[in-house]
Amino acid sequence: MAQKRTSGGKLVIAVMCLVAMCRAVPINDLLDRASQRSDKMHSLSTTLTQEMDSHFPPYGRMQMPRPAECHTSSLQTPNDKEQALQVPESTLMSLARSLLQAWADPLVILSNSAITLPHPSKSTISSKIQELQEHSNSLADGLKILSDKMGSDAQAISFLPYTGGTDLGHDRVTILNKFNFLLSCLRRDSHKIDSFLKVLRCRAGKLQPELC
Numbered sequence: 724m725a726q727k728r729t730s731g732g733k734l735v736i737a738v739m740c741l742v743a744m745c746r747a748v749p750i751n752d753l754l755d756r757a758s759q760r761s762d763k764m765h766s767l768s769t770t771l772t773q774e775m776d777s778h779f780p781p782y783g784r785m786q787m788p789r790p791a792e793c794h795t796s797s798l799q800t801p802n803d804k805e806q807a808l809q810v811p812e813s814t815l816m817s818l819a820r821s822l823l824q825a826w827a828d829p830l831v832i833l834s835n836s837a838i839t840l841p842h843p844s845k846s847t848i849s850s851k852i853q854e855l856q857e858h859s860n861s862l863a864d865g866l867k868i869l870s871d872k873m874g875s876d877a878q879a880i881s882f883l884p885y886t887g888g889t890d891l892g893h894d895r896v897t898i899l900n901k902f903n904f905l906l907s908c909l910r911r912d913s914h915k916i917d918s919f920l921k922v923l924r925c926r927a928g929k930l931q932p933e934l935c
Contacts, residue, residue: 758921761862763858772903774851793911816873816923817880819920823863824863824883829885829909832889855909
């Protein structure tokens with residue numbers, strides 16, 4: 724029992740040391756790491772949607788909800804890089820963190836559903852979603868440290884609850900449809916997160932806007 728407490732204490736100390744080390748890292752380096760994570764997230768979400776499309780019924784596509792029905796659509800975000808370049812750094816960080824936080828629960832639903840998905844590549848899809856979760860959690864931790872360095876506005880998070888429920892349906896088309904729709908929303912939002920962080924990294928490096 725004492726040994727377990729000692730092991731647990733060592734783990735806590737190790738985590739605290741890692742956090743302290745991250746806080747000592749220059750903001751440019753932290754933004755570089757965050758951009759690498761967000762880039763990987765967007766790459767994985769894009770690969771997953773392509774994987775789904777390979778065996779997605781054409782008639783099921785007609786039943787797909789519109790992008791405006793994504794649970795994050797109420798969040799006002801820049802439409803492109805030009806608009807993002809006009810947004811304050813703290814706001815971009817807040818938007819990126821809000822979008823990332825909004826996917827915590829849906830990613831769990833996707834992960835739990837992937838293993839029984841009526842799709843020939845369900846094992847690969849499941850593995851990639853688990854990898855996505857790891858990158859998402861790591862990125863969330865990194866952005867928390869970054870936001871602490873940027874002030875209270877960057878620390879603000881908009882609450883974007885997912886109300887779609889945990890049940891994706893009972894028939895094959897409905898399950899694939901809802902799963903694919905969630906992935907398409909994730910792909911869209913991961914692109915936004917990646918774009919916002921790349922603009923922040925560009926500004927931190929004092930690069931010209933055309934180089935961002």
